[in-house]
Amino acid sequence: MTKSYDVVVIGTGMGSLTAASLLAKEGLQVLALEQNYLPGGCTSAYWRKGFVFESGATTLVGLDETMPLRHLLDTLGLTLAPIRLGLPMQVHLKDGTVVNRYEDLEAWIAEAERVFGVHNQRPFWTLCYQISQFVWETSMKQTAFPPRNLRDLWLCARRATLKQFRFARYAFTTVEDLLRRFGLLSNARFVEFVNEQLLITAQNYLAEVNMLFGATALCYTNFGNYYMPGGLINLVNPLIAYIEEKGGQVHLREGVQQIDYQQNTYQIRTNKDTYTARFLVSGIPLNNTLELYDKGYGKAYKRQLMDSSLLNSAFQVGIGFDIPPNQPWESIHHQIHLPAPLPQIGSHSIFVSLSHPDDPSRCDQPNQRVASVSTHIPHPAQTVIHDKQAIVQYILDLLIEKGFFRAEDIVYTHASAQQSWQKWTGRAFGFVGGYPQLKRVKPWQMVEARLDGKKAYLCGDTTYPGQGIPGTVLSGIIAAEKLRRDWL
Secondary structure, eight states, rough: OOEEEEEEOOOSHHHHHHOOOHHHHHOOOOHHHHHHHSTTTTSSSETTEEEEEEEOOOOEOOSSTTHHHHHHHHHOOOOOOOOOOOSSSSETTTOOEEEEEEEOOOHHHHHHHHHSSSSSSHHHHHHHHHHHHHHHHHHTTTTOOSSSHHHHHHHHTOOHHHHHHHHHGGOOOOOHHHHHHOOTTOOHHHHHHHHHHHHHHSSSOOSSSSHHHHHHHHHHSSSSSSEEETTTTHHHHHHHHHOOOOOHHSSSSOEEEEEETTEEEEEEEEEOOOEEEEEEEEOOOHHHHHHHHTTTTTGGTTTTTTGGGGGGEEEEEEEEEEETTTTOOSSEEEEOOOOSTTTTTOOEEEEEEEOOOOOOOGGGSSSEEEEEEEEEESSTTTTHHHHHHHHHHHHHHHHHHHHSGGGEEEEEEEEHHHHHHHHOOOOOOOOOOSSOOOOOGGGSSSSBBSSSSSSSOOTTTSSSSOOOHHHHHHHHHHHOOOOOOOOO
């Protein structure tokens, strides 16, 4: 007998779990389907050889007032116990200079002036911070955005403010334009810094990233940055518990294979069973969603669907190590700019996240820590990595040189590339980080929450607003709200 639910949610990433938990709060019977043996997608953690490694995301932002994750937790009545980071990040430039990305704006401007020169750093970062504040303040007010129908437009207009009209012009301006305006394009050291910082969250460089997203990406360290003890799986687990408390279910190791829509009902076939549902929410990438359920909708998404040539995967190295004496690092997050492009991949920086010194739960033995190292793999369907171990050794040698640990401190390492990501998440090409920001794609042209014009919805990092935990959470909030407004 086919099992019926009010809504079936595909995937258990942060977008999916956000939508699922909010719909469960509305009283809907929810089923979330996850093809992996662990929930969370790119926001998860797993144990291996005595260490707990993050599966993808390592930075946690969005818990400040007006931010999406804060809104979600408050709406559901959930509390977390994250550790707030005193210094969100350190950036290691090619010449060895260490840049402290302070949360306090004045401290950060002083640091930027110390490293990059006094010329126009203050007006540049002041404007970026003002724009990022505006984006965070507006994100939870304009949940009908991007508008698809007259009702959406009406809601956007009702919630519009003069400030929104004033800042909207930055959607037509790139970060490159802003550097040009402040005479900073000739500062090669600063341009390189901005490019690599943008890549962390916007997945692209300054010529392609519009100022609304770019300023928010550049200033995320000027807001609260947090660490979840035990790994980000402990951000995921409370949402799953909430769904189950409300009568919903989360099935692991159950991947969706086909979706059909007949007689006002969705039929979802998995590797284990078949389900029917009044509503469907897909939290997996648009590329994967259309493979399961197209019915001609792919034509409507032709301009928005991105192929491998525009996407990134990640080369990731997990390292468990004994804590060396006198480890100097003040931050757990480090971006290291490389003296030359990384062999075989061509990336220009790596991102290092350490387990927090006050979190022993991620190591089976005392006096040990975990490092997760990642770098972008462009065009994952085409990029061939023929010697994974050579890249691992390059990264280990670099971290030893920087003083993260000594060779004799290394207890365990493992590495993954696009094939591993494709297996872990099921995502097309093994791409991660969502759709990159592109100059030709304005915010209102991004993928919207309604999939088929019926009762299927989208969320996750390929839909508006895009990448990162705050972005995917907001996408889930928007999907749940549009479904509720449309049908409940």
